[in-house]
């Protein structure tokens with residue numbers, strides 16, 4: 274399978290929505306991407322599509338979030354959502370999207386990526402339990418689904434605080 278991973282373009286918007294709707298079986302995530310696209314933090318180079326024979330079959334978004342405490346504020350990327358067309362799942366497309374996304378995130382100089390996701394899936398990319406550091410989420414989830422990856426050595430070491438997602442994350446859910 275000849276899969277091309279690249280940043281989104283305007284003409285991909287409808288396909289990105291469709292892939293998210295199909296993969297999640299609901300419209301929330303696709304709507305979230307559309308809402309975030311209108312915000313300042315959105316970088317189309319960090320919204321990656323997987324293209325197969327000129328068709329979009331997968332999508333992943335990395336969006337900048339803040340981790341805040343009383344004194345300081347840190348920046349990281351949040352990985353979400355990620356979607357592969359059901360017909361093409363389990364063929365390594367998700368894998369390629371995550372790897373390329375991490376590469377682009379590094380190029381932009383981001384220091385870390387956080388994800389709320391499957392504890393068995395993300396460690397293969399180097400993600401570790403976020404409990405290794407001192408970050409909290411603004412909502413309750415089981416500890417093991419909150420993971421983080423340092424893109425720069427010890428970047429998360431000095432972090433202490435609560436993750437602040439943009440409003441659009443919640444509006445769409």
Ligand SMILES: CC(C)(COP(=O)(O)OP(=O)(O)OC[C@H]1O[C@@H](n2cnc3c(N)ncnc32)[C@H](O)[C@@H]1OP(=O)(O)O)[C@@H](O)C(=O)NCCC(=O)NCCS
Nearest residue numbers: 296297353354355356357362363364365366367368391394
């Ligand atoms: C999760 C998802 C993006 C993975 O894409 P993919 O192209 O199928 O992934 P890959 O082929 O690279 O990897 C397959 C692995 O993902 C695992 N996987 C499949 N669905 C998963 C899910 N919902 N959560 C965690 N892991 C999942 C498979 O078990 C497989 O693991 P293995 O390699 O240990 O056998 C895709 O299955 C999907 O779109 N799922 C529905 C939407 C979703 O749940 N997104 C993630 C939350 S944002």
